[in-house]
């Protein structure tokens with residue numbers, strides 16, 4: 163199987179400042195994590211809060227430097243973060259990221275169109291007409307209309323902002339899109355829309371997803387493969403359906419038992435007739 | 439989907455309503471007064487009934503009359519005309535101070551936040567030290583070195599005000615620096631200068647504006663004080679701080695118009711700038 167992204171024995175140790183009663187020390191956020199992701203694939207990293215998912219995502223994006231281990235793209239090691247203008251732009255076209263909070267991941271002073279156009283201008287030698295066309299195309303792809311494209315983030319709902327963030331991330335046609343809890347801040351109905359959108363976009367563009375989530379229901383819908391993390395380590399990995407339907411590791415089982423499944427009735431709604 | 443798209447539509451009228459309900463007389467008066475003084479400074483030749491430097495020994499030290507609304511000074515110049523013309527130098531000084539200090543302070547602050555590390559630590563230290571020098575003391579020293587006039591106090595105050603602006607802007611820029619939208623710009627391959635100028639700067643600009651307006655008020659007061667003690671603008675120029683000083687003899691002789699009129703202009707203008715700056719700061723906070 164060909165490989166787009168490869169992680170080999172990735173490790174991240176944060177120095178911890180001395181707190182009240184506790185000496186300064188080290189925190190191993192990510193410990194010996196390895197996995198691969200094929201081109202156009204979709205891999206989910208799941209685990210409870212603090213298990214190191216975001217740290218993995220940030221290292222892959224290049225926002226954090228691994229303490230040790232290797233990250234490869236197409237078999238080539240990722241170049242160092244500060245390596246001149248050409249390298250910086252080349253890196254940008256490889257990997258893009260959509261953040262959890264759509265309220266802080268877009269510049270409040272910039273319209274959606276301007277934000278996308280800025281990236282196109284920085285990366286491609288296109289004339290204004292061509293850029294405008296591409297902006298319109300991207301907005302249409304994520305389901306935003308002309309008025310929403312001309313609006314600032316403040317005038318948009320959370321779901322619309324996340325659509326805008328996705329359009330912006332896809333503007334550079336990256337090989338890999340990292341989504342760190344990208345739907346966690348949204349209402350369930352909006353969440354479903356964005357997940358469908360992501361599935362469509364992957365089919366259309368062939369972009370690969372590294373999908374970070376603690377929501378196993380969402381993971382099941384979006385990912386082919388899945389990696390379960392616990393305290394910085396991978397405890398289980400494989401096809402998503404296999405891992406979620408037949409978990410081998412006790413931690414994965416515990417994680418699964420905490421998630422509502424089909425047929426599960428929220429307790430509050432079940433008793434609402436009596437209490438109302 | 440309908441519920442989602444209708445959100446901004448329903449939000450617009452309610453926020454407009456809220457703004458209407460919050461009509462703020464202090465703010466309106468401040469804006470009007472600031473606009474008025476600027477207008478007076480620009481249009482002084484059209485508005486002033488007399489040449490501000492035209493002396494008339496025969497009409498010296500007169501009280502208010504139909505010809506001279508505020509009376510005349512010790513050498514017979516029309517005080518009203520001098521107050522109007524005085525707006526020019528009295529506002530020019532603070533404007534220069536604020537333009538220099540705001541540009542320098544904002545640039546330093548954003549650069550410090552962007553580069554971080556030792557650059558930020560050194561700058562923060564230097565600013566802490568600069569805070570220890572009172573602006574007026576710095577101005578006096580500068581005048582000793584460069585001689586009286588407009589330049590020396592303006593340069594000194596610009597230097598003294600830079601740390602104030604830099605400190606406020608730095609903390610705001612630091613907040614922005616670690617928001618995901620800046621990281622997403624980095625990931626998109628945008629250059630550091632571009633991110634600073636096109637993204638961080640616009641987002642801290644409301645605060646910069648508030649800080650600049652407040653500084654206009656305080657530097658007007660500081661420059662007025664420097665002129666009053668004779669180290670700033672020199673006679674026979676018309677400037678409010680200088681006029682307060684010029685009118686002292688008349689004041690002791692029972693005709694306080696010159697000192698009063700000029701002093702009144704200083705105080706009201708300073709208060710107006712302060713009020714306006716405060717309101718702008720509140721708005722910048724609300725937005726952040």
Ligand SMILES: Nc1ncnc2c1ncn2[C@@H]1O[C@H](COP(=O)(O)OP(=O)(O)OP(=O)(O)O)[C@@H](O)[C@H]1O
Pocket residue numbers: 176177189190191209210211212213214215216217218376
């Ligand atoms: N910059 C940092 N400095 C110090 N410790 C950090 C830093 N970033 C993360 N950590 C620590 O590393 C551990 C893993 O954090 P991480 O954010 O990767 O978890 P996560 O799985 O994404 O959790 P969540 O689901 O809550 O987002 C946590 O204990 C966290 O406190």
Ligand SMILES: [Mg+2]
Pocket residue numbers: 215216217343
């Ligand atoms: Mg996280």
